[in-house]
Amino acid sequence: MYKIKKALNSQKVAPFVFVLPFILSLLIFWAYPLISGIVMSFQNIDFGVKVWVGPAHYLKLAHDKFFRIAVWNSIEYMALTLLLMIPIPLLLAVLMESRLTKAKGVWKVIMYIPALTSVVISGMLFRMMFSEADGSQMNRLLEWFGKAPIAWLKSKPTAWVALLLLCMWRWTGVNILYFLSGLKSIDDVLYEAADIDGASARQKFWYITLPLIKPTTIYVVTISVYAGLAMFLESFMLWNGNSSPKNIGLTIVGYLYKRGIEKNDIGYACAVGVILLIIALAINTIQLVATGTFKKEER
Template identity: 30%
Template sequence: MIPLEVKKDTVYRKRSLSEKTKDMISGYLYVSPFFVIFAIIGLYPALFSLFLAFQKWNGMGEMEFVGLANFKVILTDPLFWKSVYNTIVLGIMGTAPQLVVGLVLAFFLNLTYLRFKNFFRITIFMPYITSMVAVALVFSVFFSNNDTALVNYLIGLIGMDPVNWKTSEWGAKIAISTMVFWRWLGYNTIIFFAGMQSISNDLYEAAKIDGANKLQQLRYITIPMLKPFILLTVFFSTVGAMQLFTEPAVFLGNAAFSRDEALTVVMYLYRDAFRISSFGTASASAIILLIFIVGVSALNMMITQGYGRKRGRKG
């Protein structure tokens, strides 16, 4: 016969194991909604798009396997390479200035003697939470093709001719990049400002004692200490620039998909999928865009990190 003490010990261990199992199951149940939603709206569409890249399908009939034919069509289409060129140009014009200006604005917002700080912080962040429709309407008025439009009036004061902002090659690019700059400047500024809040004031006090002015403090203290935040904003800005869609589509309206002055890669694949019902080439464009984003982001990060190490050695 098994002693009573051994039986009690076995029952206790079974109960203990059962409690651990219950805790483990409850933990998985708590986090399961995220994975279920991600699988439905994230993983499944990505895998289905990868599958469609090798198919010919109009969205209604049967699929036909065509291998790499969709990629060949895309890579030999001059309009696709025009969209790549537009995406890169708009990305540089719209995002690069906002990173520099956002860093400078965050530095001034972080000054201890600046008055009405909360007002300026809210004002700078307001464009990010403003409705895209309202932004497009305002900029459509500013960059109207009429001679009396605000921007045409201002450039007329310095002797320049009016510009057809929605039909000219560089006019559309300047207008859209200005919209991108205005909308996302506050977002990057707040990220930089949050990073500056984590820098100890002792470093600035020591720099003041050594005779460093504000520009030197920004160059030798703020920027090196903000390197993780700069890398984060560069990464997000690069990915966002390569996925540019809303601003040109809303600003130009229906003409955005019939003209090539501001046609981006995302607009190109959207046109293939929902305008001419060629989901195979649209999916192939999405795969190529993914490769571009990974490559450009890696190159951008390497340049940024290399610049940071170079500045560190000089310091």
């Protein structure tokens, strides 16, 4: 017992004891499911009976038109959310951090509250708002402008307006807080020096704020790429199920759910999940290399 206590108090052993919970959780809840999913993607699984089929599922995916639709929808959604959820929260964060904004704490709370709302509740609210009924909020808005009611969720352009507004409503406040934390790390002396040199607000934003907030921007882009590709529940709730007109709301995770849960084709669903992982890793690796994240700092 004495030897165990002595070992735990040792400077060489103690660090490993502290990181052991993290290592165990990483192995149990990330590494093991990942490896199991990759292995199952090469198998047919039926009521616990596993049959090795090799790359058959991946060959089938290559000719699966519904999978191609799901991939395109997910990439398109990811790209649109990046165009909306990076510049808009950044500009709002800069505005909130400026001297023009009063009661900054109140605004932070107001902007963050939607993120605390359940996706299920949010999806139901937006489904009712964008309902094709004459009394829905969006159709009432059209009536004020003299337009006829439309079926918002049956056409891709209008349906995606609802989907993107739902995303912005829930996550704009979160990204604002990320950017605010990055802005806090910028020394005010730099802005004071720029004021002395006669720099305009645009020049200070372009030459001071943007370069120094780059690490935060890279982080927000990285998590936004995965969030966009892995979107599922928003679409599921907006269309009240995993079926949308002409598959306009079908995503990669939605297709994974359809094959794995609805059709009990676990092996095929695992193959879909592996492809999702590869796409997310490829896109994030490209953007990290393009932004110079992997470059060694010069000393």
